[in-house]
Amino acid sequence: MKARVLALILAMLALLSDAQTTTPPTASNQLANVPPDGSVRNFDGCLYNDEHFHIQDFKADGPPVSAILTMMNSHVCRSTLMGLAVTVAHDPLVDRDFAPVYYTQTDGQVMYYNAIQDVLVAHKSLAVPDADRARVDPLMSAFNLKDARAGDYIKKMVHLYPGVWSGFGEIHFKKQEFSEKIAGGPPSLYSPSIDAIFNVIGEMGAVAVVHCDHDTPYNLSLLNEPAARAMIFHGTRPVPQYLEAFKTFLGRHPNVPMIWAHFMGNGRGVQPYPEHWQYLDDLLADPAFRHVTIDLSWGPVIAPYLLDSPTHLKMTADLIRRYPDRFLYGSDQGATADWNAVKGSYEVWDPLWADLGPALTRQVTKENYVRVFDASRKNMRNWERTHPDKIE
Numbered sequence: 001m002k003a004r005v006l007a008l009i010l011a012m013l014a015l016l017s018d019a020q021t022t023t024p025p026t027a028s029n030q031l032a033n034v035p036p037d038g039s040v041r042n043f044d045g046c047l048y049n050d051e052h053f054h055i056q057d058f059k060a061d062g063p064p065v066s067a068i069l070t071m072m073n074s075h076v077c078r079s080t081l082m083g084l085a086v087t088v089a090h091d092p093l094v095d096r097d098f099a100p101v102y103y104t105q106t107d108g109q110v111m112y113y114n115a116i117q118d119v120l121v122a123h124k125s126l127a128v129p130d131a132d133r134a135r136v137d138p139l140m141s142a143f144n145l146k147d148a149r150a151g152d153y154i155k156k157m158v159h160l161y162p163g164v165w166s167g168f169g170e171i172h173f174k175k176q177e178f179s180e181k182i183a184g185g186p187p188s189l190y191s192p193s194i195d196a197i198f199n200v201i202g203e204m205g206a207v208a209v210v211h212c213d214h215d216t217p218y219n220l221s222l223l224n225e226p227a228a229r230a231m232i233f234h235g236t237r238p239v240p241q242y243l244e245a246f247k248t249f250l251g252r253h254p255n256v257p258m259i260w261a262h263f264m265g266n267g268r269g270v271q272p273y274p275e276h277w278q279y280l281d282d283l284l285a286d287p288a289f290r291h292v293t294i295d296l297s298w299g300p301v302i303a304p305y306l307l308d309s310p311t312h313l314k315m316t317a318d319l320i321r322r323y324p325d326r327f328l329y330g331s332d333q334g335a336t337a338d339w340n341a342v343k344g345s346y347e348v349w350d351p352l353w354a355d356l357g358p359a360l361t362r363q364v365t366k367e368n369y370v371r372v373f374d375a376s377r378k379n380m381r382n383w384e385r386t387h388p389d390k391i392e
């Protein structure tokens, strides 16, 4: 397990260092010419639309968006442009001369909400040529979930950069090795502050990509240890610790189209319970959660849990067949313009795409994106028109 985690960290570091190099332009530029304010609808020349793509790392660095657009040519029709909600500080009292670049690399409470992440996303998006503007959906994320005033911050950011934002994300609630390192303490699923913020997002009718682990890490491996079963669970079966609390939150915000990341909150140490597919079915069947969709992102980390046996592959594909308009593809790649790295996140799902067939794959990887993000864009532009305040 340790070796696997180390390999993942090394792979991530390789990705981040790739981000510093320039990707050579691809031969075809055919997707560059799209209507400046229309929706990109010709999807035959690309592989997918990317609902979950970070253009900056935990130092707020990333390749120029022009390099990302070049990478997208012939490969990705449309993409979200996310920064990261937090940056990682270097605390020499914790890490001496080692300056961490990734959240797993430090014990310090060194993650802090940093508005420069959003400012950079807006600044870079404004520099995108008009002809390419319809290909990207910039998302805002760098606001503190413990601050009930963050809704006002969101409005200021929309007024500061009108016409820029397509929605919000990735917004982190519970995330292993991440939320507990946020300066000032982890976001709470029980704080009125999260409702204050999502009331504003709901008022805008904007989409939000949300990350909430369904459980604390390694519960399932503890289940396999007889001593732990006796001491910790007292013979009863554990249930995912955050699932109900996060669903309760989601249920309070039906006006926010929510995209629950990573196939409903899986991660490195947070694996799906045998009942995970049933939990998902319950959520998707419930009219109270009609506004919730599920993303297939961070594939290299989570796909192995979901496609590791013919049974799991079938359960995953059957769920998508049952609710074909409720799933979206995202790469969750970070701060890179290297297609060879980015395409790996798509290819890891190849057994699923093969099982689903071309029409359903197209729906999950292309069409659902257009429906969700076009509606969100339109709603945000409407909100701007009805709230014409200027920052002066």
Ligand SMILES: [Zn+2]
Pocket (backbone or CB within 6 Å): 170, 211, 261, 262
């Ligand atoms: Zn995430």
